[in-house]
Amino acid sequence: MSSLVSLQHVTKVYRTDHSEYHALKDINFDIQRGEMLAIIGASGSGKSTMMNIIGFLDHCTTGNYLFSNMNVSHLSDTELSIIRNQKIGFVFQAFFLLPRMTALQNVMLPLYYREEAKDIAIQKSMAMLEKVGMQRFAHHKPNQLSGGQQQRVAIARALVNDPDIILADEPTGALDSKTGDEVMDLFLHLNKHENRTIVIITHDKEISRLCQRVVTLRDGMIV
Ligand SMILES: Nc1ncnc2c1ncn2[C@@H]1O[C@H](COP(=O)(O)OP(=O)(O)OP(=O)(O)O)[C@@H](O)[C@H]1O
């Protein structure tokens, strides 16, 4: 079976005028389709850097990145952004919903970028809101929703394009533990019943314990 994601000898160096920082050092790492895994490690260990590379938000400095067997290491930013929109669903600690838009409009955004017809976009987005238990709140704005509800809307938005992989950076970091558990239940459900591939970055041992595999980063290396 071939991997969905394969990082081969990947490094990331951040350069400024006066210094360089080796944020990732020779990372070799695969993700299989249908896996649910946690990435843990101390602050500054390179978790978000690795997620940004996996999610086509940033390039690696050296090494190769194969996505579905295609080498994407040398694609341009424009090419990467096209794959990113089609293949990756992001969930962030701070939700990043647009405040002036309703839950439904937020979920519709990725479809809007894909120039999906409006009636189909509404239909698909309502179906995603239903999946995360938020259809009742479709016409609420983010400030009319609790943190957990906002995160569920963000997960619906991440799912609406039917991505190959969901990348979640501290998705429960801004939530109390009960609400965080509910969000984790949703991820577990999506993994188990829809075979979704999910990567969760977390500081929380309880969260990582729920994942099939735990990868630990230390000083830019997998340990
Ligand atoms: N754009 C940048 N320019 C320079 N250095 C950076 C940049 N982004 C990250 N770094 C450095 O790279 C290292 C890894 O950062 P990263 O954000 O990946 O850590 P992290 O494991 O996600 O930490 P946290 O748990 O705090 O989110 C840190 O030392 C950070 O200061």
Ligand SMILES: [Mg+2]
């Ligand atoms: Mg981080």
